[in-house]
Amino acid sequence: MPSLAFAVLAPFFFVILFICKKSNNHKSNKNLPPGKMGLPWIGETMEFYKAQRKNLVFEKFLQPRIARHGKIFKTRLMGSPTVVVNGGEANRFFMTNEFKLVISSWPSSSVQLMGKDSIMEKQGEAHRFLRGVIATSLSGVGLVAILPKMCRSIQIHLDKCWHGQEKIYLYRVTKILTFTIVFECLLGIGVVGGVLGKFERVLEGVFALPFEFPGSKFSRAKRARKAIEKMLIDVVRMKREEMEGGLDVGEEEGMLLSRLVAGLIRGEISEKEVVDNVVLLVFAAHDTTSFAIAMTFRMLAHHPHCYSSLLQEHADIMRNKRPGENLTVEDTKNMKYTWQVAQESMRLFPPIFGSFRKAIADIEYEGFTIPKGWKVLWTAYGTHYSEEYFREPTTFDPKRFEEPVQPYSFIPFGGGPRLCAGNQLAKLNILLFVHYVVTRYNWSLLHPDEPITTDPLPLPSHGMPIKISPKL
């Protein structure tokens, strides 16, 4: 009986083996990087997800493969043959060859929820133009205009969420603040009840499987996206009316919504582009900045001598201030050590672990061929945790940032044409927030070793409860 079953099934096995072999040796005349493609379609997706969920992408996924195959290896993730690249040189090569050899590649759910007209889907000249509009508000004079508004928002936030409390959830409340900063200070849109909740629904679906059935994360996210779209269209049309009627001065004040609507009036961008990019900016800024802030506080709590140095820096800044006087750009330039602490925290806990690209041509790199259509994944861990770039990489040592680091080795904000457009705003947000908290509150972690989980971006699993008391 078993031999009969074998005789019947054997041809199917051979066909499947042949297909797998063929797909693994895709373009077999080319020298593909080493590595295992795993099972057909699914590849090593489960191993990757499992590691990501526990925030152990480096330890459980990257490190063993780098040890086995080297810094450039192939695998298959979510149905796509993928080459994972590690190291400063590889980061530079793939990041700077955006639009020439690779383009960014987001899952279908992200594209549907952010919108096809957001900056992350734009390529070449269209990307350059849109980035110019957005970046004006996110750097230089744009940021100088935003700074006093951010100081005000942070102080209101502390009065509302911290004042009179003995315990708060740092990560959760910081999310409310970063949302308010993007919406009110950067875009110039008033936050109305329920809108944050709707954005959070959308963000929950950004990396979910794009299946629409009642109760699925993706369906909920799509519904929330529709509601946000409706609300934003009203806001954009109202702003347009005001601007055409000569009522609005927001553009001069650096408000990004006014800049986008000015582009709309001049016929340079469409209404959908305005809406999609507002959604994208909230997505890009929200969980990332909150996580960076949370990890900065966690590391300060774990390293009291670093906290003492940081407190000294803020005491020095306060010494030259009158009571209630706002911080200035000059003050933030004097927060050098605070920024080193934040950088070191992002090195060890990058808010974005990496990003996918798609090869738009056959790519020759380091003697290997990456066939057109394959995915390329760069990861922050691949350099942040490497002895080659950072001495004793698992040690928390903010002072290492006193010296310049090797180009493209410290990449929490990515690099090349897709370098995070909001990196200066994120820096300002972190510095200002740390200043107001450490000069006003005593605080300590309630779960010093709270696990970090990923859903879909990393977060402290209990929302980071801390004990607080006002400084007298």
Ligand code: HEM
């Ligand atoms: C600590 C906080 C942040 C981190 C770690 C971070 C990280 C990143 C990374 C790694 C990328 C590149 C993704 C890629 O190469 O595919 C990126 C892109 C981007 N980020 Fe951020 N980000 C942060 C905060 C912000 C903020 C506050 C904003 C704006 C309000 C922002 C806006 C953007 C935009 C618009 C892009 C797309 C750039 C483009 O495609 O040209 N980010 N961010």
